[in-house]
Amino acid sequence: MTMSNNELGYAGDISPETANDWMQSGAAVMVDVRTDAELAWVGFVPGAIGVAWKQWPDMTMNPAFDEAVRAAANGKKIALLCRSGVRSIAAAKRATELGLEAYNILEGFEGDVDAAGHRGTQGGWRMRGLPWRQN
Numbered sequence: 653m654t655m656s657n658n659e660l661g662y663a664g665d666i667s668p669e670t671a672n673d674w675m676q677s678g679a680a681v682m683v684d685v686r687t688d689a690e691l692a693w694v695g696f697v698p699g700a701i702g703v704a705w706k707q708w709p710d711m712t713m714n715p716a717f718d719e720a721v722r723a724a725a726n727g728k729k730i731a732l733l734c735r736s737g738v739r740s741i742a743a744a745k746r747a748t749e750l751g752l753e754a755y756n757i758l759e760g761f762e763g764d765v766d767a768a769g770h771r772g773t774q775g776g777w778r779m780r781g782l783p784w785r786q787n
Contacts, residue, residue: 662744662754663729668777671731671757675699680729683721685743686761687711690735694762695786697777700733705743721747729753733777736760 666674674680675697682697685705696702701724704714714720721743724730730752732740737760747754761784763776778784 660741660745662741662748662756664755665758666731666755667758668780668782671733671755672782674729674731678728680731680755681724681726682731682733682757683724683743683747684733684761685739686734690761692787694735695778695784697733697761697782697784705734705739717743717746718750721752722750725752729755731755731757733757734760735762736764736771736776 671682675682682700684691684697684700684702687704687706687708688702689708691702703717703720703724705717706712707714730747732743732754734740737756737758740756740760744754744756759775761777762771763779764774765771766773772779
């Protein structure tokens with residue numbers, strides 16, 4: 653966590669490892685804001701709650717996001733995960749507006765694009781060897 657809530661508009665940025673520790677200890681709930689298609693095709697974090705920020709295929713805002721993220725938090729702080737750590741920032745800002753203690757997980761699930769145009773080699777939940785599965 654490098655900046656304050658006032659500077660970012662949410663509680664802060666955390667590493668994938670910190671998010672995993674918080675989730676495993678019960679200190680936070682992980683909310684995965686990727687689309688249902690991403691969760692099904694790319695992989696998911698066991699125990700994370702899927703609440704899409706935008707919906708596939710047209711990437712329109714999820715009208716149920718506010719209600720679903722409040723329910724997912726259930727009184728705990730939330731750590732938000734997306735593909736690369738971009739959508740989760742927007743979702744963390746919105747969750748903060750809703751009165752939740754929301755953190756962005758840096759690098760996301762797949763990390764940044766490498767020189768070959770591929771994800772999964774430049775950071776991210778999967779590359780760091782944290783728990784994940786595929787259908």
